[in-house]
Amino acid sequence: MILQRRNILKGLAAGSVTPLLRPFINNLQAEDEGNLPKRFLFVVKSSGLTPAELVPSDLVETMVRPGEREGWPAELVPSKKLIDLPLKDHKLPASLDPLLPFTDKLTILQGLSGKMCRGGHSAWYGALGCYHTGNEGNPGRAASATIDGTLARALPSIFPHVGLTLGGKVLTGVKDSVVYPGISAIGADRPLPYQASPAMAYKSLFGIAASGKAAEADNLLQTILLDHMVDDVKRVRSRIGNADHDKLDHYLSAFDSLRDRRRKLKGLEKEIRSAAPKVTDKFTSEVETDRIEAHFDIAAAALISGISNVVNVRADTLEVTYRGLGISKHVHGLGHSESVNGMTPVEARRRIRAFHLEQIARVATKLEAVPEGDGTMLDNTLIVYLSDAAEKHHGSCIEWPFVLLGGLASGGGNRYLQYPEYQQSGHHTIANLYNSFMHMVGKPTDRFGRFDSDLPQKIQKGPLSELHS
Numbered sequence: 001m002i003l004q005r006r007n008i009l010k011g012l013a014a015g016s017v018t019p020l021l022r023p024f025i026n027n028l029q030a031e032d033e034g035n036l037p038k039r040f041l042f043v044v045k046s047s048g049l050t051p052a053e054l055v056p057s058d059l060v061e062t063m064v065r066p067g068e069r070e071g072w073p074a075e076l077v078p079s080k081k082l083i084d085l086p087l088k089d090h091k092l093p094a095s096l097d098p099l100l101p102f103t104d105k106l107t108i109l110q111g112l113s114g115k116m117c118r119g120g121h122s123a124w125y126g127a128l129g130c131y132h133t134g135n136e137g138n139p140g141r142a143a144s145a146t147i148d149g150t151l152a153r154a155l156p157s158i159f160p161h162v163g164l165t166l167g168g169k170v171l172t173g174v175k176d177s178v179v180y181p182g183i184s185a186i187g188a189d190r191p192l193p194y195q196a197s198p199a200m201a202y203k204s205l206f207g208i209a210a211s212g213k214a215a216e217a218d219n220l221l222q223t224i225l226l227d228h229m230v231d232d233v234k235r236v237r238s239r240i241g242n243a244d245h246d247k248l249d250h251y252l253s254a255f256d257s258l259r260d261r262r263r264k265l266k267g268l269e270k271e272i273r274s275a276a277p278k279v280t281d282k283f284t285s286e287v288e289t290d291r292i293e294a295h296f297d298i299a300a301a302a303l304i305s306g307i308s309n310v311v312n313v314r315a316d317t318l319e320v321t322y323r324g325l326g327i328s329k330h331v332h333g334l335g336h337s338e339s340v341n342g343m344t345p346v347e348a349r350r351r352i353r354a355f356h357l358e359q360i361a362r363v364a365t366k367l368e369a370v371p372e373g374d375g376t377m378l379d380n381t382l383i384v385y386l387s388d389a390a391e392k393h394h395g396s397c398i399e400w401p402f403v404l405l406g407g408l409a410s411g412g413g414n415r416y417l418q419y420p421e422y423q424q425s426g427h428h429t430i431a432n433l434y435n436s437f438m439h440m441v442g443k444p445t446d447r448f449g450r451f452d453s454d455l456p457q458k459i460q461k462g463p464l465s466e467l468h469s
Contacts, residue, residue, distance in 0.1 A: 021232050024251045027306050027372075028244060036373045038155060038408060038441050039303050041383045042148050042312040043360060044183060045353075046122065046320075047335040048392035049385070051076035051401045053350065054108050056090035056416060063418075071337045073346055073392065076110060076399065078421030084466065085416040095354040098361040099405060102368075104414050105378060107404040107467075111419030114390060114397040114430040116452045121318060123397065124182045125191075127388040130431045130449020139182025142191050144449065147434040148312050149186040154443045155309035161186065162302050163194030164201055164295040165314035166288060176200065181314050183388055194314060198283040198294035205302060250370040251305060288316070289324025289355065296359040300366045304377065315356050325351050335393030357403075360385060364405055379407035382440065398422050400430050408440045409467045417466055422455075429460050436463035 027037055052064040052074040064074050087103050099106050117126030117133075124139040126132055128147045134140030145153070152161035165181050176197040184192040195201035237248060282290035295313050302308040316322075318332035327348050329340040334352075337345045360383055367378040385403040389395035399422075405413070420426040434448040446461050 021236060024248065024306060025236070028240070028247070031373055034373075036380050037306065037309060039309040039377075039381045040148065040151050040155075040311070040437070041299055041303060041360075041363060041381065042128070042310075043315055043356060043383065043385045044127070044312065045315045045356060045385070045387045046318050046389060047331050047349075047387065048389045048395055049353075049387040049401050049403075050074075050349065051110050051391050051399055053093055053095060053353065054110065054401055054403065055093065056085075056087065057093050058091045059085075060093075069337075071339075071344065071346075073349070076418075078399075079111065079418050080420055080424050082420060082426055082466075083416065083418040087414050087416055090416065095350045096357060096403075098354065098357040099364075099403075102361070102364050102378075102405055102413070104412060105364075105405055105407050106413045107409060107415045107417060109402040109404060109417050109433070110399070111417075111421065112400050112402070112428055112430050112433060113422050113452065113455075114400045115422070115454060116429070116431070116450045117390075117397050119390065119395045119397050121394065122182075122388045123390065123395065124388065125185055126449075127386070127390075128183060128434075129185065130429070130434065132450075134182065139180075139191075141189055142185030143188060144185070145187050145190075146184050146192075147437060147448065148184050148310055149190075149192055150434075150448075151437060151441065152186065152310040154438070154441050157307060157309045159205060159302070159308040160310065161192050162201075162205065162299070162308045162311040163192055163314070164198075164298060164311070165194040165196055166291060166316055166320055181317075183314060184312055192312075194312075198291055198298060201295070201298050202283060205298065205307065247371055250366075287324045288320050288322060292316070292355075293359060296363055300363045303363075303381065304366060304370055315359075316352070322348075322352055322355070325355055327351065356385065360405060367406075375407070379412075382406040382408040382437070402433065409436070411467075415466075427455070427459065428464060429455065431460050432462065432464045433467075435461075436467045439463045439468060 030037055050073045055063045055076065063077050065077050067073050067075055087106060087108070092100055114123065114126070114130065116130050117123035120136055122134070124134040125142045125146055129142065129144060131143045133143060149161060161184065163184055165179060178193045179196050180191045181194055182191065186192055195204065233252070237245065240248065282294045285291060292315060299311045299313055302311050316331055318335070319330050321328065321330045327340055327343070329338055331352070334340065334345045334348050339345060340348050343351070364378055364383065367381055368376045370377040372380060383405040386400070387395070390397045391399040391401060407413070419428050429452060431448040435445050438445040451457050451460050
C-alpha cells in the first residue's frame with residue numbers, strides 16, 4: 001500500500017500539472033519519506049518590542065519596574081541568572097491573549113542582546129543579520145545575508161523568500177510598489193525585495209505561478225485562481241487516498257481565502273465545500289489594518305501551499321497610522337510618548353501589538369488545521385515576532401525580545417525564557433538564536449553575522465542550548 005502511494009505520487013509529480021499543485025504533491029512525497037518540510041514566518045514591527053509588556057501579568061510586580069520618565073513604557077528588571085518558567089503556570093499579559101490557544105507552542109524569549117548592531121530607530125539589516133549598518137535615514141549596505149535570506153537558501157521552494165510590507169524605508173508610509181525596506185538580504189549587497197501592495201503580491205505570487213503566463217496575471221483578481229486548477233485538482237483528488245483529501249482541502253482553502261470576489265469554486269463546490277467564504281476588499285483597501293490583514297492571508301497561503309518556506313511580513317513602519325484601530329497618530333509619535341484619542345501611548349502600543357498577534361494567531365490557526373506527519377503544519381513551523389529597533393523606540397540593542405510560536409524548537413513551547421543581563425555569566429546574543437534556527441533546519445552554524453567586541457566570542461557561538469535540550 002505504501003509503495004503504491006509512493007508510485008502514485010511520483011507519477012503525479014512527473015506529470016503535467018499546474019505549477020501551484022506541484023508544491024502540494026512534493027510535500028506529500030516528502031512526508032511519505034519522513035522528510036517533513038520546515039518553514040519560517042518572520043513578523044518585524046517598528047518602534048521596539050517592549051520587554052516589560054511580555055512578562056506574565058502575575059510576575060509583573062517582581063520582574064517589571066517603572067519607566068525612566070512619567071508616561072514612558074515600563075522596563076524589564078534585568079536578571080543575573082537564567083529564568084526558565086512554564087507559561088501554563090502563569091497568566092499571559094493581555095496583549096498576548098490571541099496566542100493563548102497556542103501556549104504549548106509559545107516561547108517568550110528575553111534577555112538576548114544585539115550590540116553588534118546599530119541602535120536608534122532601526123538596526124536595518126543588522127536586526128536579522130547581526131552587524132552594524134546604516135543610519136537614521138538610510139539602511140546602508142547589507143554586509144552579509146540576513147537570517148531569513150540564509151533560511152531561504154536552506155529551504156528552497158518556488159519563491160525562496162516572500163517579503164510583504166506597507167512601505168519602504170523606516171520613515172515612509174504606504175506604497176503600491178516593490179520596495180527594499182533594508183531589513184532582508186540574500187547575501188552581501190544583495191537586498192531582498194518586498195511587495196507593498198497586497199493586490200500586487202497576490203498577482204506576482206499566485207497569478208503567474210498558476211497560469212505560467214505573466215499576461216494572464218492581471219485578470220486573476222477578477223476571476224478565480226482555482227479556475228485555472230480545476231481539472232488538475234480533480235485528477236489529483238481522484239488518485240490520492242482519503243487521508244490526503246483533507247490536506248488538499250486545506251491547501252485549496254489557503255487560496256480560496258485570497259479571493260476578492262464572492263464566488264463559488266467552479267465545479268468543486270460540492271466536493272470541497274458547500275459555499276464560498278465571505279470575501280472583503282482588503283486587498284485594495286487604503287486602510288493600513290486591512291492591508292496588513294491581507295498580507296497575513298498571503299503569508300498563510302504561501303506557507304500552506306508550499307510555494308515558499310520563508311516569509312517575512314514587515315508589519316508596519318514609523319509613519320504608519322493605525323486608523324483601523326482608532327489611533328490617529330503615527331507609530332513614530334507614539335514612540336515619543338504622545339497620547340492619542342483618549343489613550344496613553346502605552347495603551348495605543350498595546351492595541352497595535354495585540355492586533356499584530358491576532359494576525360499571527362490567524363496564521364497559526366490555519367497551519368494547525370493542516371495535517372502533516374503525525375501532527376500539523378504548525379508543528380513544523382516557527383513564527384518569529386520581533387522589532388527591528390530591539391527593545392524600545394530608540395533601541396539600545398542591549399535587550400532584544402522575541403516571541404516564538406510553533407513546534408520547531410525542542411520542547412515545542414510553553415516557556416518564558418529570560419537570559420542573564422548583558423555581560424553577566426550565561427548571557428547570549430541574537431546571533432545564538434539565529435544559529436538555533438539553522439540547527440532546526442538541519443544546517444547547523446556556529447557563528448552568525450559579526451561578534452559584539454565587548455563580549456567573549458565563545459558565548460556568541462553556537463545555538464541556544466535551551467531551545468535544543
